[in-house]
Amino acid sequence: MNILCTFGIHSWKDCKCGRCGKTRDAEHRWRKCKCEVCGKVRDTEHEWSGCKCAVCGKTRDRDHNWGDTKCRTCGAELSTDEMAKRWAEKLQSTKDYHALGAYLCAYHSHIDDPLGYNRSVDLWNAKNRYARDILLKAGTEAVDAMLAEMEKGENKDYDVAKILVRIGDPRAVPLLKRLDDRDQWRAYGGHSDITEFVNKYPQYHGEVEKLPCPICGKVRPVTDTKQCGDKRFCEGSCWSKRGRVIKHGIGSNCPYYAEGVCMAGGRDTGLCSLEQGTYRTSCHVYAMYPK
DSSP, X not given: OOHHHHTTOOOEETTEETTTOOBOSSSOOXXXXXXXXXXXXXXXSOOEETTEETTTOOBOSSSXXXXXXXXXXXXXXXXXXXXXXXXXXXXXXXXXHHHHXXXXXXXOOOTTOTTOXXXXXXXXXXXXXXXXXXXXXXXXXXXXXXXXXXXXXXXXXXXXXXXXXXXXXXXXXXXXXXXXXXXXXXXXXXXXXXXXXXXXXXXXXXXXXXXXXXXXXXXXXXXXXXXXXXXXXXXXXXXXXXXXXXXXXXXXXXXXXXXXXXOGGGSOOOBOOOOSSXXXXXXXXXXXXXX
């Protein structure tokens, strides 16, 4: 640094010292929003081209040229809530209640999603929220679409069932009765309002669904069976033998193993879950009940 500059005696040319390059916040040479000498930017006189200033590159939260997820001009990303809102409003405008119901009644994987895991989950939650709100607001107009999507969907969605109950249309009773008989929502707890709604309309119940047990072959009412995997078994001896036909773990030489079922502690704890190793060294259940 020049010795004069070290003593604060700068050779100013506009806002910049010609000897050491130091800048000062005075005597800028402005070209619209940017100083031509030091590059300082002021928040006036921008030259906007859509959402981006052509002089300094600053962006603003309006006039974006949105693609599906990003602004084509500045690269800003849509929030997951805004993405979900646009998706839902487009379907609402065309009254595509099937697409909204199908989204709720499908399984969604967030692995390897181009948005990244966290944004993918956020988007999924936001879409679910908007879809539920729109379907509830549509009321009876959306009932047939929701029933069709629940019938064929991978996921008999609890939220869709709750929407149908709140709408209160008896057309939902046959399907909700059949799913309620199958204990479809047992894992959620607090589904008594679904059962209560179904029981208000016994005239729409029809016959109780019957199906054969995959162990004994007897055809029984679904209410006399229990679900395991994608199959239902007679309660009692057939239930205890379900490991014969349902995929289970490899711990067949374990003292607690009984036809695919783990009997640790003297009770049915579910199908053997050991996938690799040995029951002595790799099974967390056996570690709790060693023999």
